Structure formats: structure tokens, C-alpha cells
Amino acid sequence: MASHPQARPARIVEQHRSGYRVAEAPEQAQPAESLPEWQRAGSYRKGELAPEQRPAVGDWVLVEGHAPKSLRIVALLPRRSAIKRGAAGEHYRQQVIAANIDTAFVVCGLDADFNPRRIERYLLLVAGHGVQPVVVLTKADKDAADPETARAQLGGLEVPVLALNAKDPASAALLQPWLQPGHSVVLVGSSGAGKSTLTNTLLGIEKMKTGAVRAHDARGRHTTTHRALIALPSGACLIDTPGMRELKPTGEEAVAESFSDIEALAAQCRFRDCRHAREPGCAVRAAVERGELDGRRVANFLKLSAEVAGAADRLAQRLAQKAEARTPGKPARRPPERPHGRR
Structure with a gap:
């Protein structure tokens, strides 16, 4: 704060390829410019900040100026927790899914989407980062749903496992112990699991776009295209995320x-x-x-x-x-010489 005496705290509520939206108060999201080293969120070049060092949804930042044209992010405040995964590609990179989170709802449908091994993978990414995981089994109202068999197949998990109907407010009320004022929760799970439906139910309005799943395999389309932090009537904050097809560890998991x-x-x-x-x-x-x-x-x-x-x-x-690159006075490595006769 000393280096930015005019700055004010705000929270990242949306992250897009083109930039961020921040909120200084509930329901007051505004677009904000970011520092040049944060603007290429999908790239990584020598000398740039690594992706996990850039702001993500849920982060607290310092902002200066005023919306709509001069509001800008000038500093990223320390995180108290973060959910990360290994980014796709051959080179090692991390991607922050959400920051400053209290609880992660690992959402999985009680249909063909149900996959204990995938749930275990999600729990691995959540564990060890100061975030409490809760397994949420949706579509408990379906005729073929069998919550007790599903719980038996998840034997060995030392986390809460809840089965509910994401469309029913009374059923979704089972989640209220983790949705107290001031708490931040992220929804993770595959496309079609019911994350956006659950978000709408908890909000009490149809804010998030939802879509039907394919009948033959219960797979859904990406109706959520970006991460967004939403204030709930309970006083909690909820982050809905797009379905993730690839869940690579970062190497920091326990x-x-x-x-x-x-x-x-x-x-x-x-x-x-x-x-x-x-x-x-x-x-x-x-x-x-x-x-x-x-x-x-x-x-x-x-x-x-x-x-x-x-x-x-x-x-x-x-x-x-x-x-090694930060070692002063160390000469730069010369690229290997190409064999004669090759271009």
C-alpha cells in the first residue's frame, strides 16, 4: 500500500482473454486495465511473469483511477489459498483456477457423468491448498440415480459427500453450512454436471446459461465460458467455472x-x-x-x-x-551447434 497511496482494494470477479472485471463492492463489477506483464494471460515468454503469478478470479488487487475508462490494477495482494492445475502443453506451467477460496464443491452428476476416479483427481488438486473439499452429487431426482451405491463407490474419501437435486432450492439448502456470509466457494466439475444449474438455484434467478446433456453419454457442452465470481443472497461468494477436460497435477499436491x-x-x-x-x-x-x-x-x-x-x-x-538465470555475472548459454549439412 505504501507504494500506491491512492490505491483501493478490489476483487477480481471475471477473467477474460481481453482483461479483467473487478468489484469494490457487491454487484459493482467494472472493467479494469492491468499491468502490461499481466495482459497476455495465455502466453508465457522469457522475462514475463509465470501464469500463476498473474491475477485470477477471486484474487484481491489494488486499483487506481475510476471506471469506466481509467480504472486500472496496479498490484496483486498475497493469496491465502489457490486451486491450481498443470496447464496443457509440453512445457511446465501452472494455471490458477480460483484464489482466496474457503471451499471447493466438486460437482458430479448421478448419471453417466458419475466417475469416482475423476472425483479423486479433483480432490487431489484441491487438497493441500487450504481449501475444504465437498463432493456434491447432482441429479439425485433422476429415476436411475442411486446415491447410496455412489457413496459406496466413493469409499475411502474423508470428505463430506452430499446428493441433491440442483434445480430444487430445498435440496440445494444442504449446502448452506458452507455458504455463510464472507465465505468463498468454487464449483468444479465436468461440463453437464449441473454447476450452472446449481448456481442459478442458489441465486434464486436464472443468471447462468445452462444446456441439456447428450442422451447417450450424459456429456454436456461448455455453457460457462469463463470463470465468474457471484455474490449470493446468503452473503457468500460463488465462483462458477467451465468444465475442465484435462486435470494435470502441478507437482505440489499431497x-x-x-x-x-x-x-x-x-x-x-x-x-x-x-x-x-x-x-x-x-x-x-x-x-x-x-x-x-x-x-x-x-x-x-x-x-x-x-x-x-x-x-x-x-x-x-x-x-x-x-x-540459474538470476545468477549475476553468469554468461548466457550458447545454443547447441547444428551438425554440418543440416538446416
């Missing part, structure tokens, strides 16, 4: 927090470095064979553990390269 049941069994294995495959004395495989643990959950645990380890290696390499 796998043990999402699979504490498997980690507890792994501590009983004969070998400390047991891979839970064919090793003798494996407590995890023994639990699977006894029917006490779902083998598909173990397979997903091993898969996600490998992905997090790989992402952690790439993150360490990126940090080492940054540290």
Missing part, C-alpha cells in the same frame, strides 16, 4: 492427504519402498484381495502418484533454471 486410507495400509507393508504390485507382504494388495479396498482406487492412487512425482520433477527443473 497424494497422502487424498488417499489416507491407502497410505495407512502402505505403512504396514513388509518393504518400505513397496510398489503394491507383486511384492510379498504387501498390505495394500492383501486388503484388495480381502475385498476391503477397491482395486481401481489403488490403481488410480498409483497413477496419480506417478503423475505428481513427474510434475514435481518438472517444477524443480523450472525453479533451478530460474535460479
